[in-house]
Amino acid sequence: DLVLIGISNPSDxxxxxxxxxxxFSLVKERLEPEGILAFWLPGSLAYLSxxxxxxxASVINGAREVFTYLRIIPGDYNIFLASESKNIMxxxxxxxxxxxxxxxxxxxxxxxxxxxxxxxxxxxxxxxAQLADSTKEVNKDLRxxxxxxxxxxxxxxxSPGLAGLLDSLKGINLFWVVLFTLAVSLLPFSVFKRFSKxxxxxxxxxxxxxxxxxxxxxxxxxxxxxxxxxxYQWIALLISVFMAGAAWGSTVMVKKxxxxxxxxxxxMKCDLMILLFCxxxxxxxxxxxxxxxxxxxxxxxxxxxAGFLVGLEFPLASKIYLGKGQEVGSTLGILSSADLxxxxxxxxxxxxxxxxxxxxxxxCMALLILKSTSLLWLIVFRKSLTKVAV
Numbered sequence: 001d002l003v004l005i006g007i008s009n010p011s012d013x014x015x016x017x018x019x020x021x022x023x024f025s026l027v028k029e030r031l032e033p034e035g036i037l038a039f040w041l042p043g044s045l046a047y048l049s050x051x052x053x054x055x056x057a058s059v060i061n062g063a064r065e066v067f068t069y070l071r072i073i074p075g076d077y078n079i080f081l082a083s084e085s086k087n088i089m090x091x092x093x094x095x096x097x098x099x100x101x102x103x104x105x106x107x108x109x110x111x112x113x114x115x116x117x118x119x120x121x122x123x124x125x126x127x128x129a130q131l132a133d134s135t136k137e138v139n140k141d142l143r144x145x146x147x148x149x150x151x152x153x154x155x156x157x158x159s160p161g162l163a164g165l166l167d168s169l170k171g172i173n174l175f176w177v178v179l180f181t182l183a184v185s186l187l188p189f190s191v192f193k194r195f196s197k198x199x200x201x202x203x204x205x206x207x208x209x210x211x212x213x214x215x216x217x218x219x220x221x222x223x224x225x226x227x228x229x230x231x232y233q234w235i236a237l238l239i240s241v242f243m244a245g246a247a248w249g250s251t252v253m254v255k256k257x258x259x260x261x262x263x264x265x266x267x268m269k270c271d272l273m274i275l276l277f278c279x280x281x282x283x284x285x286x287x288x289x290x291x292x293x294x295x296x297x298x299x300x301x302x303x304x305x306a307g308f309l310v311g312l313e314f315p316l317a318s319k320i321y322l323g324k325g326q327e328v329g330s331t332l333g334i335l336s337s338a339d340l341x342x343x344x345x346x347x348x349x350x351x352x353x354x355x356x357x358x359x360x361x362x363x364c365m366a367l368l369i370l371k372s373t374s375l376l377w378l379i380v381f382r383k384s385l386t387k388v389a390v
Contacts, residue, residue, distance in 0.1 A: 003027050005039035010146040021062035022141045034085040043078035048130045055149045057134035074127035093119045141226045143359030177366045185373035202317045203338045205374040210342030213310040218350040223285045242307035249311025270312045271375040282364030
């Protein structure tokens with residue numbers, strides 16, 4: 001008859017699952033017709049900032065998509081009661097006070113004056129007027145916008161200097177991703193002019209591969225948690241599968257290079273496979289759960305393939321880089337640094353900005369766009385890379 005959410009806000013990707021439209025749908029399936037879902041979010045009866053409005057609005061939008069009735073009780077913490085029964089809309093302060101009296105309950109807080117204050121129609125009208133200019137977006141499993149808004153709220157409180165940056169990042173879309181990645185892809189060739197184009201290209205390509213490996217892992221880990229509801233039992237196994245795939249990919253490529261005199265062509269094929277994987281991963285996460293009951297094998301395969309594709313490129317890039325007469329130790333150090341740098345950037349942006357703001361599918365497309373720049377430069381410099389290999 002009652003489902004009570006005891007968590008106050010969607011402060012991270014795991015907690016966010018309890019405030020999404022999909023979760024509300026699952027709760028509705030399990031509730032009796034007169035059952036109630038109760039949860040609460042941060043609020044204020046003095047002033048609602050834009051971010052605070054958006055946190056509440058994104059969750060409210062999801063709840064209203066699922067439940068016929070949503071009772072809102074504004075306060076320093078906003079209480080929400082969702083149900084298919086109209087009865088929740090008819091509960092008054094007088095009714096609650098009478099029930100407390102009939103049951104001889106001794107309460108220090110729920111006194112008649114306090115109940116009248118909290119349930120006053122004035123506060124509800126004020127709250128709804130405040131939300132008039134709030135976001136129309138819905139907080140969802142695979143697009144957890146409320147997480148980003150909550151992080152922005154915390155920055156406004158504890159690190160105001162970053163609040164403006166996060167607020168500007170909220171407006172990113174794939175168009176801005178295209179412009180940003182094109183600028184990033186041109187930057188190395190503009191800044192490091194004294195290095196050969198081949199060295200810059202291989203360093204950049206491995207950096208994008210490191211970015212791909214980290215962000216693909218984050219997408220898969222987050223999606224796994226969404227579908228299964230838990231992660232810690234599986235995280236070590238899934239990461240081990242990814243690393244096994246990387247070792248497998250490196251082994252396969254080392255053998256392949258022995259009989260191939262055109263590493264640049266191989267590298268382009270590897271990049272193309274990564275682009276196809278980004279699309280396939282996005283489609284698998286979005287569509288497979290609709291037709292497959294147990295998606296665990298799918299996630300294991302995706303982790304394995306992601307690691308395999310990362311493993312393919314490192315030995316190949318090393319061979320091309322060494323073709324310019326570079327020392328082995330220096331080559332491995334530079335390419336490893338590029339790989340780790342790409343992974344670090346993906347780790348910082350992935351969970352904080354890309355997945356919450358763009359959603360899983362658009363994040364996969366952003367990953368595809370970034371890796372496409374690597375392939376584009378490989379095509380442009382294909383002839384010089386072939387000469388290096390020979």
